[in-house]
Amino acid sequence: MKTKDIILATAKEMISEVGFHKATTANLAKMANISEGTIYRHFESKEDILLHILDALEESFSYYIEAIRQKLDRDDCSIEEIMNEYFSFVEDNEIDMKIMLSTYGLLDSSKRLMAVFLKNLELVLEDCIKLGVKKGTIRDVAVEENATVVMTIIFGLTRMQLYWPDRRDVRAEAVEFCRRSILN
Amino acid sequence: MKTKDIILATAKEMISEVGFHKATTANLAKMANISEGTIYRHFESKEDILLHILDALEESFSYYIEAIRQKLDRDDCSIEEIMNEYFSFVEDNEIDMKIMLSTYGLLDSSKRLMAVFLKNLELVLEDCIKLGVKKGTIRDVAVEENATVVMTIIFGLTRMQLYWPDRRDVRAEAVEFCRRSILN
Amino acid sequence: MKTKDIILATAKEMISEVGFHKATTANLAKMANISEGTIYRHFESKEDILLHILDALEESFSYYIEAIRQKLDRDDCSIEEIMNEYFSFVEDNEIDMKIMLSTYGLLDSSKRLMAVFLKNLELVLEDCIKLGVKKGTIRDVAVEENATVVMTIIFGLTRMQLYWPDRRDVRAEAVEFCRRSILN
Amino acid sequence: MKTKDIILATAKEMISEVGFHKATTANLAKMANISEGTIYRHFESKEDILLHILDALEESFSYYIEAIRQKLDRDDCSIEEIMNEYFSFVEDNEIDMKIMLSTYGLLDSSKRLMAVFLKNLELVLEDCIKLGVKKGTIRDVAVEENATVVMTIIFGLTRMQLYWPDRRDVRAEAVEFCRRSILN
DNA sequence: GATGAATGAGTCTTCATTCAT
DNA sequence: GATGAATGAAGACTCATTCAT
Structure with missing residues (x-):
């Protein structure tokens, strides 16, 4: 392992545990x-x-979004898939996610990256809901607003998961909760 | 205004704007x-x-919870009411809430208080859902899990509202979203 | 003595002895x-x-120049007087002068101040020579060029005096040297 | 060009431009x-x-002094020649001269070399004036003191030339100035 | 001879906290 | 109660120098 990577790995661990300042x-x-x-x-x-850590996370996220987009293009993507894949993504990038969430407010880059997360998640959800409504699998709800709501739920859940790992894991129930709300 | 209160008020403003460290x-x-x-x-x-600020917030929150509890005791409380009242509570305590959310990770007290928020919100939601299920206004869903999900949604929404005030306000839609999911 | 002045005095001593960096x-x-x-x-x-030290020196110098100017206005000033008074000025501000001379190249302010010294000295010498030529006490030489030469001599002498105090003091001979060269 | 010389040449350029510390x-x-x-x-x-740079400069200077000494031995050297040749020498060794002048105070070697410059220049001027006085071309002035004065003028002029290249070049006028002062 | 990663002492600067007035 | 000058430990960062390859 190269020195640069050792620094990066150690920094990740430290920042996620004690915060950037400490x-x-x-x-x-x-x-x-x-x-x-x-x-x-x-x-x-x-x-x-920190910038390097965030850049790496941004790249990882872009792959996730890209994969979702490809599924959407093949008309082969559901809300629950988006949610579950995102949950997986967060699990795979736990430390980096915690760093992004905890340095929001310290660094413009961090805030910017978080905006990228929110926006992209929202957009794929929008497209997915639009598609579902057209196919009749999703109720005829306001697309944009409901995409935002689902995005907020997803984001809130993952944050809870990251920062309160001892709490009951309700990701599966959350998926169900959303299905009941908007699926036909 | 006493000196102590001046300090407290000024500190609130500063911390919420630039963060505890700055x-x-x-x-x-x-x-x-x-x-x-x-x-x-x-x-x-x-x-x-910071401790004093958090203590004051905790007290305010206890009043909110107390009010909800009384309504529950009178069998006069719905999920949407809990949500909407909480949204009001956050609006009324915007600065303090931002401070709590941004000092999480810096201070044990902050984390403890947040646990109080989560737990209490969850408990009143549980009771409310239990009641609803009994009365037949709420579907027969797993009480605890769904309480956690709704709590997570509420918490995620208010954080979004506080930190991304420019984003579309979907609190009303979120209430609808929840109603569709669990109301009969 | 106020703390600020203690710092200033100590800094003057140190900088003039070991230089700004050390x-x-x-x-x-x-x-x-x-x-x-x-x-x-x-x-x-x-x-x-350093800026404070230089500012104080600039002010002192402005008084010196002002005094010379007043003498010139009263038509009561000779080249040797300008030289001798400047030598006195440098003796009185020995440490500050050494600091200015040694921080040239480190700080724009230092270079700027030195330019002020050169220019003002040159200007009063010009006026003095002009007056002398008119009165017939000074030979009919190129005014500006000779002012620059005399200024350079003065400046070179004081630097030598400051940095090589062990060398033979030839300030008096230098005055004579100049008198022989341009006085009638 | 050998690596050592590349380093030396690059160092010369850098030091003369930004100073030894930077x-x-x-x-x-x-x-x-x-x-x-x-x-x-x-x-x-x-x-x-830096020592190597200064050593090289010292050697160059010794050639200049040697050349002057030979002319003096042949009784074939005037004050203006010494001045003009020195001006040429400085022009030819501009960078090294700037380095010596700017590192004075940082390094004992630098101060020592400068003493060598001053002393040697002074000595050849002394001998030249002595000769002139004997031949009757130079007025009967105090030899040592006037040698020091002329040396100071020369040194001040070259420093001005090196560090304030934008200023009017008065080297020719300075030669005239000296001629008027001490030549018969 | 050459490399360039690693070192660690040292630099300026910040800031929560103390204390004499 | 209030002041504000003083503190000193700790912070991020620099740079001449070394050494294994």
């Missing part, structure tokens, strides 16, 4: 078993580390 | 038109200020 | 018997200290 | 298209590079 360069260096100076050989600044 | 005691003193030393005559530490 | 905030604090933090209560940055 | 080994390596480690294969330290 993840100091001194602690990071100690935990990664490198010197503080080495951090700056691989990253321009402490913020730059 | 709200320095120096800035706080300047904005409150007092000296830095005075802060420490009224509070033990910077963290202590 | 005059670290840690050393400054130690030598001034204060903590490093105190420096930043009185100055915005290390550079800001 | 000319970091990292930048130097980058600009010279070598690795940082290579610098230390050819020089003991960053300071050592």
